[in-house]
Amino acid sequence: MTQEYSGSGDPAKSLELLWRKRPQPTRGPKPALTVEGIVEAALRVADTEGITAMSMRRVADELGSGAMTLYRYVPGKAELLDVMLDTVYGELPKRVVPGDWRAKLDEVARENRELYLKHPWMLHVAVSRPPLGPQVMAKYEYELAAVEGIGLTDVEMDATVTLVNGYVHGAVRAAVEARQVIQHSGMTDKQWWLAHVPHLDRIADIDSFPLSTRVGTTVGQEFDAPYDSDHAFEYGLGRLLDGVAALVKDRAEI
Amino acid sequence: MTQEYSGSGDPAKSLELLWRKRPQPTRGPKPALTVEGIVEAALRVADTEGITAMSMRRVADELGSGAMTLYRYVPGKAELLDVMLDTVYGELPKRVVPGDWRAKLDEVARENRELYLKHPWMLHVAVSRPPLGPQVMAKYEYELAAVEGIGLTDVEMDATVTLVNGYVHGAVRAAVEARQVIQHSGMTDKQWWLAHVPHLDRIADIDSFPLSTRVGTTVGQEFDAPYDSDHAFEYGLGRLLDGVAALVKDRAEI
DNA sequence: ATCGAACTGGGTACAGTGTACGAAGAATAT
DNA sequence: ATATTCTTCGTACACTGTACCCAGTTCGAT
Structure with a gap:
């Protein structure tokens, strides 16, 4: 473990x-x-x-x-x-970008992503109760500033930065795992897939999984790998911020 | 580790x-x-x-x-x-709920959440390349079915179920860590917070962190803990599905 | 019936882990 | 000069996954 x-x-x-x-x-x-x-x-x-x-x-x-x-x-x-x-x-640049809350939250997400990619071991340290050091405090303050004054309650502000942080953690973890497993096994995803498919065809009844077969094949062709991390990160972050936008709009209307 | x-x-x-x-x-x-x-x-x-x-x-x-x-x-x-x-x-009920894709994706998320809560050790097993067993295949097939025929491309379908799975993984991991750290340390979050605050006041300059202080206090009062996992899960899932809804609407209009 | 091949159970060993304990020595206050 | 405090760090303990090996069991072929 x-x-x-x-x-x-x-x-x-x-x-x-x-x-x-x-x-x-x-x-x-x-x-x-x-x-x-x-x-x-x-x-x-x-x-x-x-x-x-x-x-x-x-x-x-x-x-x-x-x-x-x-x-x-x-x-x-x-x-x-x-x-x-x-x-x-302390390595986080904490850039204050021009623009609305969305641009700022986007920046928060990307800075955190860079940091995780630079220090992948961070992903494996449980931080349920974060170490209350100077840099952790500065990080929290910076991230809250991104969503301050846009109509959210304090609780919603905290939930939003927690959500973004959690999302980035998960997305980068998946990406880093993918990267490490390539080094660890000496196989790319495509090679791994090609090594398994013939055995799977022989052992499993693939007719029972029509959607998986169709989608898996398409995804494989499109990205040359079952899992493209950049694409996944952008897609997920886009959806997430869209969701936050819906809440912000809701609060503004009431 | x-x-x-x-x-x-x-x-x-x-x-x-x-x-x-x-x-x-x-x-x-x-x-x-x-x-x-x-x-x-x-x-x-x-x-x-x-x-x-x-x-x-x-x-x-x-x-x-x-x-x-x-x-x-x-x-x-x-x-x-x-x-x-x-x-x-194999323990996933894989219920086919009535309603649109959102109801089905919601069910997928909740079933996965239940499973993680029942077997928290799953959170610590890296599955970048999932074991291609019968139950893993059935799970993927079931999850793709939730977003089939709503106008998404194959790639978007895969990205969407991956996103939901990743979100649930992250959210439950945070919740389980919080639960485990209580057992591990013998302290609730509130007790932990109360044990740290006086020392933090003494050692750190809390005036430098006005937002953190305000939001942290409010969140603590509201939820009786710095981190409320049920609330966080609902909030995040809501935002995520809102984001997917925006994409689905987009595809329907074009 | 005999015998070798194939197979199973499991003991021992190795190179690791975090850290409790305590011995030995160094620097300072008195 | 001596007592006190603080340092470095060797040894030991209870763990880990698993490579290697040997003894014992069962079956197929003769």
């Missing part, structure tokens, strides 16, 4: 770590490492080798120290992931 | 396993187990103890046999997960 859990330890410790407000001691030897250095090394490993490779030992190796040394700087792996997340959220 | 990868071994072996077309040998001792029994045991473990607990040793224990014995019946853990997936897809 590949689901990491975001930190759930002592809130005070976690927040002090995220905001770099940890009291530094006067006595004892000077620390050889820094939280920043550890996070940097962890990001390097996660970005290039994936989240499964990012073990405490691997990060320690990267820094030339022992695995247990890291525990002097972060309470555990979950909290390290929290800081990693908050750090990469 | 908690991402299991769906099988990527020999297509012939995988398909024969999924469709139960494996040639049974005549010589040698009669097998003590069956694929069905192993899948049943694995589902029992995954449903009750989660996907992380579902190890080959744990499943073997459940059956009173050695871990390596399972490898006589399934090529590996990935393929076992494939069969588990195909099996639970």
